[in-house]
Amino acid sequence: MKVLLAGRFDPGERDRWCSALAAALPQAEWLDAAAARAVPQAVEAAVVANPPPGSLQGLPRLRLIQSLWAGVDRLLDDPTLPPGVPIARMVDPAMGAAMAETALWAVLALQRGFFSYAAQQRAGQWRVLPQRRADETPVAVLGLGEMGGAAAGAIARQGLPVVAWTRAPRDPATLPPGVRAVAGADALPALLARSAIVVNLLPLTPATRGLIDARFLAALPAGAGLVNLGRGAHVDEPALLAALDSGHLAHAVLDVFATEPLPPAHAFWTHPRVSVLPHAAALTDPHSAAAVVAANLQALRGDASPRHLVRREAGY
Ligand code: GLV
Numbered sequence: 001m002k003v004l005l006a007g008r009f010d011p012g013e014r015d016r017w018c019s020a021l022a023a024a025l026p027q028a029e030w031l032d033a034a035a036a037r038a039v040p041q042a043v044e045a046a047v048v049a050n051p052p053p054g055s056l057q058g059l060p061r062l063r064l065i066q067s068l069w070a071g072v073d074r075l076l077d078d079p080t081l082p083p084g085v086p087i088a089r090m091v092d093p094a095m096g097a098a099m100a101e102t103a104l105w106a107v108l109a110l111q112r113g114f115f116s117y118a119a120q121q122r123a124g125q126w127r128v129l130p131q132r133r134a135d136e137t138p139v140a141v142l143g144l145g146e147m148g149g150a151a152a153g154a155i156a157r158q159g160l161p162v163v164a165w166t167r168a169p170r171d172p173a174t175l176p177p178g179v180r181a182v183a184g185a186d187a188l189p190a191l192l193a194r195s196a197i198v199v200n201l202l203p204l205t206p207a208t209r210g211l212i213d214a215r216f217l218a219a220l221p222a223g224a225g226l227v228n229l230g231r232g233a234h235v236d237e238p239a240l241l242a243a244l245d246s247g248h249l250a251h252a253v254l255d256v257f258a259t260e261p262l263p264p265a266h267a268f269w270t271h272p273r274v275s276v277l278p279h280a281a282a283l284t285d286p287h288s289a290a291a292v293v294a295a296n297l298q299a300l301r302g303d304a305s306p307r308h309l310v311r312r313e314a315g316y
Helices: 013-024 033-038 093-112 114-122 146-157 185-193 214-219 237-245 286-301
Strands: 002-007 029-031 043-049 064-067 139-142 162-166 179-183 197-200 224-228 249-254 274-276
Touching: 002 013, 002 033, 013 029, 013 286, 029 033, 043 286, 064 286, 093 114, 093 146, 093 197, 093 224, 093 249, 093 286, 114 249, 139 146, 146 162, 146 179, 146 197, 162 185, 179 185, 185 214, 214 237, 237 249
Parallel strands: 002 029, 002 043, 043 064, 139 162, 139 197, 162 179, 197 224, 224 249, 249 274
Antiparallel strands: none
């Protein structure tokens, strides 16, 4: 089977993926864009990491596009994406575990004031702050997919009351232990009003773009914390800066931004109430993800249908 491997990779990253994929599926031949263009009729699948727009054109026998990223918003933005070809997003338990670790770190640091202590250290200040208990720190987790579910479960296990917010109502039997859920736009303002911390793990779709705007932030109680591990475009950045400047929002932990890398002059870099991560909350691990890719490509050979297919109309 000939498979196109296309994407924007850091130096050395493509080689790491090639070795992991070759080990997981030795019978496949992994082609770069130029090699695929030489044999377009033979390419059956594409494994992609946010490839440049147009990368998947002109491959008439393509049967599966497997993303190495969990979020497929940038992939779906490509107007030249072949319309009928199934797309699978990356669902890898190792990635969910990494996301849960990041969410838990951010939530516990907000609950216990550790970002404030870090700022006090920089100022040479010895000052003990009130210690907030886990059970008096309600957390809203936006989105209950693979990432949101892993994060919500991990936070609930620490004893913080967690309410997840989803688009459509969820069967309570499918919720992670200790997690409650509410659904729909109407339920959001009341949820925000009673949340000390909001963790965003929504997919980016036309319905969620710009959700975290001035009105959203104003609905939070004074002193709340925001953890954005979804996409930068979920947030109206000027509105977020205004809420931080006024002190209404105590602190924001941001892993994703409207423009990435975050431009050097951006106010978030030096804002005392912001912690910046370089879109690193949960990286795709080549070793575990290669096994996920191999299973989906092998499904093409048999009767099984590939797993974790994207519903293009929903945007995730
Ligand atoms: C990371 O943001 C991903 O979508 O995999």
